[in-house]
Amino acid sequence: MSEQRFLKEILPNILPGIDVIEELGKGASAVVYKASDESLGRTYALKVIQNINQEDPLIPASKDNFKREKDILLTVNHQNVIKLHQIVEFDDAAALLLEFASGGELFDRIVEKTCYSEHDAAQCIKEILLGLQHIHDKGIVHRDLKPENLLYENSSDASPLKLADFGLGTIMKEGAHKMYTICGTPGYCAPEILCSVGYDEKIDVWSAGVILYILLCGYEPFSDETNNDKEMFKKILNGDYEFHSPEWDEISESAKDLVRKMLVVDPRRRVSVQEALDHSWIVSETNSTRQLPEVTVKLREFNSKRRLKTPMNAISAVNAFKIGNHNHGNGFQLSLQKKEESQ
Structure with a gap:
């Protein structure tokens, strides 16, 4: 069934009173209006x-x-997770009627701010972690945490930030300890996904760590000026990032400490969501009120480049760069061993 036929002929009958206004986004198999x-x-x-x-x-x-996404949306109920209002299915298509987050994406909201501080960054990451805590408590792993999937409920300053788009999410089976499906968005993928060594909910903590890094400086931890994806993957596998000067000179040591604890290559040593929420920087939401105008400028540049770049999913990236058990798995294990020996 075509998308247009579903919209014009089927939808008015199964969701009477619902009028489609405009297209918001389009993926490989879904369109959001x-x-x-x-x-x-x-x-x-x-x-x-x-x-x-x-x-x-x-x-x-x-x-x-589809069944996984449906089951997840029927399970979650938290102010920091997008809400499902209704599901309808017909033949080979379905429609999910979701909460409309009118406040826009996280990074878009930040670049519009006239004032932005470490305190604001701490509040953002705290809400992301609270949403992750809720889904992890229910055995759900998001698996595609990135800026596009973090939306504000409305435009007010007090608006909650919400996790959205559970199209790649999954519910871990009872008794299962590892997952092996390669998925996600390369710049935010944890090393264990890229190496196919098995992973758990700690992959969401890594992705949140990448987002925290960007919130504090305005650029990604593992990319460089060459925008070479292959080099970025190597950096992710080695946990190779820096707190560059001058961008990080005034950022508190407590904030840097949390970044270090979230961007740990070995998931066994990486903090859990609860441990991140208990971190002193989050608990105090930092006493720093120093404005970070440089971050909003760099984030504006990052946002522009992000929208222009052709998206690549993790499966395509792993296949293209031949990252897997036979090629880089040993390197990944050696990286873990070296880090353990140095700690």
Whole structure:
């Protein structure tokens, strides 16, 4: 069934009163629209998904993938996680009626600020961690935590920040300790995903650590001016990042300490979400009120480049750069061993 036929012929019958306003975004198998119900005076994000009856889990929005996303959205209920209002299914398509986060993406919101401080960064990461704590407590792993999937509920200063888009999320089976599916977005993927050595919920902590690093300086920890993805992957595998001068000179040691604890290559030594929430920098939300105008400038540049860059998923990246058990797995294990010996 075509997307347009679903919208024009099927949707009005299964979701009467819902009017599609505009397209918000498009992926491999899903399109997200802004929609409204004038009778209730509500606005929604309408996610239309195709191919939901495909049996192959490698096909985007296949039956297994759709079932996982549906089960996750039916399970979560937290102010820092996007809410599901309704699910409808028809033939080989489905529509998810989701909470509309009118406040926009995290980084877009920051670059619009006239004042931005370490305190603001601490509040952002605290809300991300609270959302992760909720889903991890339910056995859910997001697996694609990145700026595009962090949305503000509304435009008010007190608006909660929410985890969104659970299309790659999964619920860990009872008794399972590791997952092996390669997924996510390269710049935010944990080393253990790229090396196919098995992973757990700690991958979300790594991704949050990457986001925290960017919040404090305005650029990514593992990229460089060459924008060479292969070099970026090598840096991720080795945990090779720096607190450059002058950008990091005035950032508190407590904030740097949390970054160090989240961006640990060995997931066994990486902090959990709860340990990150208990960190002194988060607990005090930092006493620093020093403004960080340099960060908003660099973040504006980062945002522009991010939107222009052709997205690559982790599967494509691993295949392209031949990162896996047979090629770099030993290097990854050696990296863990060296780090253990130095600690």
